[in-house]
Amino acid sequence: MTATPTETSELTPLHALHLRLGARMAPFAGYDMPIQYPTGVLTEHLHTREKCGLFDVSHMGQAVLEGPNAAARLETLVPADIVGLAPGRTRYTQFLADDGGILDDLMVTRLPGEPESLYIVCNASMKAQDFALMREKLPDLRLDVLEDRALIAVQGPRAADVVEGLIPGAQNLVFMQGGDFEWRDSPLFVTRSGYTGEDGFEISLPASQAEAFAERLLAHPDCKPIGLGARDSLRLEAGLCLYGHDIDTSTDPIEAALQWSIGKRRRENGGFPGVARIQHALKDGAARVRIGLVLEGKQPAREGAEIATPGGEIVGKITSGGPAPSLGKPVAMGYVAREFSAAGTELAAIVRGKALPARVTKTPFVPNRYFKG
Amino acid sequence: MSTIRYTKDHEYIAVDGDIGTVGISDHAQHALGDVVFVELPAIGKKLAAGGEAAVVESVKAASEVYAPVAGEVVEVNAALEDTPATVNEDPLGAGWFMKIRIADKGALDGLMDEAAYKEFLKTLD
Known part of the structure; x- marks a missing residue:
């Protein structure tokens, strides 16, 4: 359980700060990343939903x-x-x-x-x-490729207050809008976006300024550092896909219930890879689709667990799952044959041979709170 | 007065007569992080030494808990169903998992006592 960085692990510009904050580090996607800080995943998760979390996402491209x-x-x-x-x-x-x-x-x-x-x-x-x-x-x-830039996400209902204190004007951005700003004469590019379902910002800045900037954010009493553990449980509650788990080369965007991200003109005119499969799925429906599940009881179902009908017929598989700290019950995402995908359908997740009753539920599991102006 | 023994997988067994109370060590609960669910065995189940006895789930993952020695489950800590966080708060006390009737107390000699376990932990970092 004590993961040590491999010799090839890269470090983000905030690595030394994570160590000072007492983070438990582990290799992730080639980087030595903070999984959690001393308060633990549950506290970090709930803090982000209630106030504001700071995430180092400098490993992203x-x-x-x-x-x-x-x-x-x-x-x-x-x-x-x-x-x-x-x-x-x-x-x-x-x-x-x-x-x-x-x-x-x-x-x-x-x-x-x-x-x-x-x-x-x-x-x-x-x-x-x-x-x-x-x-x-x-x-x-x-x-x-912006190799020398860090990326810091600030997420939660207090994020706009926390960010505005350092970046005047950033609070005027709306969800899915970006703009140029400055901090101590360094250029920032700020988008109002994130991966938690909360209002928030992603701030791209020179690596050399990242630690000082993060420390200023963390000086705000409502802003706490959040590790990858809570990042995963937050995005799961928000119904957002994790690449390599909920989506990959074996899934297309229609199966993944991402058709909202394909504009009308593109649906009609195509001009992207896989257009035949996607237009066909848009017209006739995909054979299997990504769904959300809320489980009865407290036992979570994880990635890889099979999804069955109450009668025991296997109809799909879970791709992400775990406790939803803001709901107090386990949730999951996975793929099922389309006839079992309607909200309210009673299914079960098979965990260590036991069928855990579950109900197909619309995502997000926790309502999004994006700032739309 | 009970004596406590530890495994290299970070389970403990607190022995009182021929009954052993099994749980996970403070080191283990700390490494797991917030415990959200514990799956306990059925009473009467016969466990082999090193065999799967329970499953403890944190936010991130499920981990198996192995029987330190062979024995029959005589009691489980049903309170963990509602308050799994007790495993984090008091792993050696109220956060116990199960009690087993130890099949062969001689098998305890193969486990670590408190001092040996502390030394073992030092070798892990």
């Missing part, structure tokens, strides 16, 4: 893709409407394989003032592949 028609060119790799993205606006999408499977999921922001430039944030575990994909498929564009 950050890049700027720029050049003529950058948005239209990126649309050849992702199904979201990027061309229609206004300057300073952010959108969620997925890199797709030729068969429509998901290679990674990402956030794209059209930089304000530089309409041919797109700021991309993608998963740590997939960033090398994502960058190689863009370089291979979009050789006419320039990809600047």
Whole structure:
């Protein structure tokens, strides 16, 4: 249980701060990352929902893709409407394989003032592949990987107050909007977004400033450091997918219930990898779909557990699951055959041979509290 | 007065006569983090030494708890169903998992006493 960094683990610009804060560290996606701080996952989770949490997400990939028609060119790799993205606006999408499977999921922001430039944030575990994909498929564009920048997420109902104290004007951003700011003469790029279901910000800044900036945020009495353990339970409650678990190359965006992220024009005109499979699934429905489950009792069901009907027929599998600290009961996400996917359907999760009753439930499990202005 | 013995997997068994109270050590509860669920064995179940006796679940993962020695389950701590966090708060006291009737008390000699377990923990970091 005591994980030690492997010799190849990379360190984020906040690594020394995590150690000073007493974090329990473990290797994650090639980085030595804080899993939890001394107060523990449950406390961190609830603190983020009640006040404000600071997350080091500097391991994630950050890049700027720029050049003529950058948005239209990126649309050849992702199904979201990027061309229609206004300057300073952010959108969620997925890199797709030729068969429509998901290679990674990402956030794209059209930089304000530089309409041919797109700021991309993608998963740590997939960033090398994502960058190689863009370089291979979009050789006419320039990809600047932002190696020397940290990324700090500040999440929770008090996040706007905490951030506004350091970044005047940031509170004027609305959900899925980004803008340029400064702190101590250093450039910041701030988006109002996150991975918890709460209001919050993701702040990209020079690595050299990250520790001082994080310490200033943490000086606010409502802002506490939060590790990857609570990050995972928070995003699960928010019904958000974790790449490599809830989505991967074997799932397409329609099965994954991500059709909301595909704009109307793109559905009709296509022009992205796997368009035939996705248009077919949009028209006729996918054979299996991602659902949320709320379990009866207290015993959680984890990734890999089978999902059965009350009669014992196996109809799917859980891809993420665990206790939902804000609900006080276990929840899970997984895939089931479509006829069992309606909200309210009674199913069971099979854990160590025991059938735990569960009910199909719309996600998010905990209501989103995004700031929409 | 009971004597306590530990395994390398961080279970303890507190022995009183031929009954042993089994739980996880303070080190183990700390390493697991917040305990959210404990699955206990059925009373009457015969456990083999090193065999799976219970499952303890933290927010992040499920971990098996093994029987320190062979024996038959005679009592379980049903209070953990409602208050699993007791395992974190008082692992050696109110956070016990089960009581077993020890099949062969000689098997206890193969386990660590308090001092040996403390030395063992030092070798882990």
